Amino acid sequence: MTPGPDRLPAPSVDQMTEGQRQAFDEISSGPRGALIGPFAPLIQSPELMTRVQRTGEFLRFHSSLEPRLFEMSILLVARRWDQQFEWSFHQPLALAAGLSEEIVESIGAGVRPRTMDAQETLVWDVVSELELTKAITDDTFARAGELIGHVELVELVASLGYYTLLAMVMNVAQTPAPAEPALPKLGKDAT
Numbered sequence: 001m002t003p004g005p006d007r008l009p010a011p012s013v014d015q016m017t018e019g020q021r022q023a024f025d026e027i028s029s030g031p032r033g034a035l036i037g038p039f040a041p042l043i044q045s046p047e048l049m050t051r052v053q054r055t056g057e058f059l060r061f062h063s064s065l066e067p068r069l070f071e072m073s074i075l076l077v078a079r080r081w082d083q084q085f086e087w088s089f090h091q092p093l094a095l096a097a098g099l100s101e102e103i104v105e106s107i108g109a110g111v112r113p114r115t116m117d118a119q120e121t122l123v124w125d126v127v128s129e130l131e132l133t134k135a136i137t138d139d140t141f142a143r144a145g146e147l148i149g150h151v152e153l154v155e156l157v158a159s160l161g162y163y164t165l166l167a168m169v170m171n172v173a174q175t176p177a178p179a180e181p182a183l184p185k186l187g188k189d190a191t
Contacts, residue, residue, distance in 0.1 A: 008041035008173035019046035027053050031061050037085045038166040041173035052165065059159045065152045067097040069123050073156055074163050075099075075107045076127045078183060081167035085177035092181065108184045122147050126156060 016024060023046035027035055032053070035043065042049035063070055071094035078086035087108070094104055103120060106113035116124060122143050129136045136144075144153040169175075 004174050006040075006174055006176050008044055008175075010035055010040040010043050016043075017046070022046065023050045023053075026050060030057060032057070037089065037175060037177075038170050041169055041175060052162075055158075056162055056166075059155065059162055063152075063155045063159070065148065065155045065159070066119070068094070068099050069119055069148070069152075069156070070159060071097045072099050072103065072107070072120060072123050073127065073159050075104065076124070077160060077163040077167055079107050079110060080127075080131065081164065081171060082183065082186075083167040083170060084179075084183050085170050085175055086163060086167055087183035088178040088181055110184075110186050118143075119147050123156065126153070127160060130157070130160065 010024075011020065013021070013024065020043050023043055024035055027039055027049075030053075032039075039049055039053060042052060059070070065073075071090055074086060074090040075094055077083070078090065091104060091108075095101065099120075100113075100115065102115055103113040112124060113120070122140070125140050126136055126144065129140055141153075144150070144156075148156070170177075
């Protein structure tokens with residue numbers, strides 16, 4: 001996917017409506033500290049942005065899911081949606097959280113990593129099964145209960161939905177992203 005010009009840039013602070021300014025102030029004073037990435041187009045609907053970013057704040061900063069697995073799930077979503085911003089923002093976080101370079105490179109290449117532990121395999125399987133069948137098998141559900149717990153499974157699935165929402169918004173808005181680290185191009189987009 002070749003990004004074009006930013007379709008929905010955030011308005012300058014002096015051009016914001018009262019609702020946009022409140023949403024801007026809330027996100028800027030929270031753990032993110034700035035209006036970046038998906039929140040630039042989302043501020044077009046400030047109430048939606050506020051509700052979405054609060055969900056994301058919980059998932060990113062307060063989830064029970066281990067950070068390494070959480071970041072892996074985001075990279076899988078970024079790969080699925082060819083989302084450069086999510087990839088460039090979360091790839092370094094995934095490595096810092098302990099996800100191996102081999103796993104990160106495999107996800108970027110769109111192939112199943114060869115060296116995953118049981119929890120990483122579970123995350124891969126949950127994401128793959130949801131993408132292919134819109135559900136997970138009884139076996140995968142049972143493994144999730146044993147390996148990460150049901151609270152963590154729910155938060156994993158919620159994070160997949162949340163980051164898919166952000167990816168779709170940014171893809172529609174053509175939100176600019178840092179060029180590095182680059183998400184590898186696949187298939188017909190690879191040159």
